[in-house]
Amino acid sequence: MTSPLLSVHDLRVSFFTEAGPARAVDGVSFTVHAGETVALVGESGCGKTLTALSLLRLMPTGARLAPTSRVEFDGADILTMPERALRSLRGDRIAMIFQEPMTALNPVLTVGDQVAEVVRVHTALSGRDAWTRAVDMLALVGIPDAAARAQQYPHELSGGMRQRVMIAMALILEPALVIADEPTTALDVTIQAQILELLRAMRERSGMALLLITHDLGVVAEMASRVLVMYAGEVVEESPVELLFSAPGHPYTEGLLAAVPTLDTSRERLRTIPGTVPPPTDWPAGCRFRERCAHAWDRCASDAPPLVQLGPAHRVRCHLVQEPERRRT
Amino acid sequence: MWAASTLVFVLLRLAPGDPYAMRFEGLPLPRATIEARRAQRGLDDPMPVQYARWLGNIVRGELGWSEQHQRPVRDVIADLLPRTALLMGLALVTSLSLGMWLGAWQGTRAGSFGDQVATTSTLVLYSLPEFWLALLLLQLFVQTLGWLPATGMVSAMHEILPFGERVRDRLEHLVLPWLALSLVGVSVFARFQRSSMRDAWREPFVRTARAKGVAERGVRWHAWRTALAPVIALAGLTLPALVGGAVFVERIFAWPGMGNATVSAVNARDYDLVTAAVLLSSAVTVFGSLLADLVQRMVDPRVGS
Structure with missing residues (x-):
């Protein structure tokens, strides 16, 4: 197998808070190969977004990276490279799509300007040529009458159009890796499908790798080939997408799958995972999911489970892997 | 603009004294002389009359006469501005x-x-x-x-x-x-x-x-x-x-x-x-x-x- 495009090794990001140190991302490792789509799944507060931001060193101020963490892209460590080298990577080789296209776009600059800026920053093209390219790109992501729309400001566009602008901005230089943080969450359901369709089309066109951060398993099923499930700052399961839906290995994954409403369950109460994600200042000892887990026994309180290899691409962080007889039915 | 200047116009005239009282105060001038100067400038007219005259002048671009500087107001302002x-x-x-x-x-x-x-x-x-x-x-x-x-x-x-x-x-x-x-x-x-x-x-x-x-x-x-x-x-x-x-x-x-x-x-x-x-x-x-x-x-x- 070829070496991965992106290789994240033991990523740890913490904050100092009044309640003590918060280990928001706590030892996350994974890889993304060229052209592959990997989904990062989990509830709010489990560290998905912070993981994504850390890949481009865009964490909020006050975040601290552990010195042992490495994020290798094309063989270079993003976490230790000089600012200049990092800047030439951002937006050119690795691009990001953010969740809220209203606040993620600058309200006082035209959308054409904001798309063209990526070109101006990374290429030697003149302002006029960059603008032409921006308009072409806006047309490519499905914005009708792109030349006129490019002159408009974000508040003059609909949510779906704004997200298309965001995507145009991310993809204009054909990056090798695109990180999309909840790209459809803020949109209407009908628009969500269009945006996913667009991302899929763009992926086929450019052969980019996609790291998709989402809490929506429907999006995962449609887009991803591999899935990472995060809980409380850790990866609790890594699995090919078919296996995740047919044979989930972690009780948390099972809970997420059970919480997806289907036609059969529509008349009953929706199933949920009891409780909430604990705050990052206060991860429980042992297994972090045990307080919400139906199968937990005393070993779960004392030993933190390791990430155990189940199959060629399937890893699970749960004691049930070694002691399946403990499973309660 | 109109409100502000009108307010000032009224307030100034309500305040005790006028340009002549201030200028000639304590000088040994006959009262009649001062009164004559007042009449000449129209300052003994009732306030509404004075106001109408002032407004008419302003509209025509006439800023008036500065008693203090003894020059047209326009010239005074042109110096100060x-x-x-x-x-x-x-x-x-x-x-x-x-x-x-x-x-x-x-x-x-x-x-x-x-x-x-x-x-x-x-x-x-x-x-x-x-x-x-x-x-x-x-x-x-x-x-x-x-x-x-x-x-x-x-x-x-x-x-x-x-x-x-x-x-x-x-x-x-x-x-x-x-x-x-x-x-x-x-x-x-x-x-x-x-x-x-x-x-x-x-x-x-x-x-x-x-x-x-x-x-x-x-x-x-x-x-x-x-x-x-x-x-x-x-x-x-x-x-x-x-x-x-x-x-x-x-x-x-x-x-x-x-x-x-x-x-x-x-x-x-x-x-x-x-x-x-x-x-x-x-x-x-x-x-x-x-x-x-x-x-x-x-x-x-x-x-x-």
Whole structure:
């Protein structure tokens, strides 16, 4: 197998808070190969977004990276490279799509300007040529009458159009890796499908790798080939997408799958995972999911489970892997 | 504009005394002479009659006669205005540019040591009474160090100095009043700019700009572009000072400008000069807020849509 495009090794990001140190991302490792789509799944507060931001060193101020963490892209460590080298990577080789296209776009600059800026920053093209390219790109992501729309400001566009602008901005230089943080969450359901369709089309066109951060398993099923499930700052399961839906290995994954409403369950109460994600200042000892887990026994309180290899691409962080007889039915 | 000048017109006439009472007070002049002068100027007419006459003159562009200066008000103002505009213009440009620079710098590092030092200093300068600051400056630069002249716009020998020395003389007289006004002005603008820049700096689009590979300089520009509105509004409000002058600072440094002249005109009950000054100030006030509105629409497409 070829070496991965992106290789994240033991990523740890913490904050100092009044309640003590918060280990928001706590030892996350994974890889993304060229052209592959990997989904990062989990509830709010489990560290998905912070993981994504850390890949481009865009964490909020006050975040601290552990010195042992490495994020290798094309063989270079993003976490230790000089600012200049990092800047030439951002937006050119690795691009990001953010969740809220209203606040993620600058309200006082035209959308054409904001798309063209990526070109101006990374290429030697003149302002006029960059603008032409921006308009072409806006047309490519499905914005009708792109030349006129490019002159408009974000508040003059609909949510779906704004997200298309965001995507145009991310993809204009054909990056090798695109990180999309909840790209459809803020949109209407009908628009969500269009945006996913667009991302899929763009992926086929450019052969980019996609790291998709989402809490929506429907999006995962449609887009991803591999899935990472995060809980409380850790990866609790890594699995090919078919296996995740047919044979989930972690009780948390099972809970997420059970919480997806289907036609059969529509008349009953929706199933949920009891409780909430604990705050990052206060991860429980042992297994972090045990307080919400139906199968937990005393070993779960004392030993933190390791990430155990189940199959060629399937890893699970749960004691049930070694002691399946403990499973309660 | 009309309301402000009318109010001043009425108030001035309600105040005790008139130009002649003030001018000839204590002089051994026969009462009849003063009364004759009053009648000649129409000041013994009932107030509504005086008002109608005044309004008619204003509409025709006639600003009236200054009893205090014994010249047409138009000429008096033509003399005063450039001096005030020079001082206030310099101070405004300094306050605006330095204040925006300092405030934007602070906004991107809110809470840091540098920001705290700047916030404390601007707060102190902002709360000091202007005249007290002016007196402190006088004390330091004139009395203690003896570097600069204390008052006036030029020194007594100005007219006989060679050209280079004349420029130097003017600049030396300008420094202290300019400094007094600018120190306060920079503080005010910096405080406004800091708060809007700090808010802009936390917006998600700042992160987007970084994610695009924009250098920090460009990222700051992104944030600053959205943080201009309050500063522009404030600049618009400051504009009338260009013609109104700064009363305390002009008084302390004996700067012969509009602020100084207006105060002494009030004391002398120089009716026409005072109302003209108020008319001018209110005109610029209206113009200033219109201009601010216009500029805001230019830099921020969200305004007014």
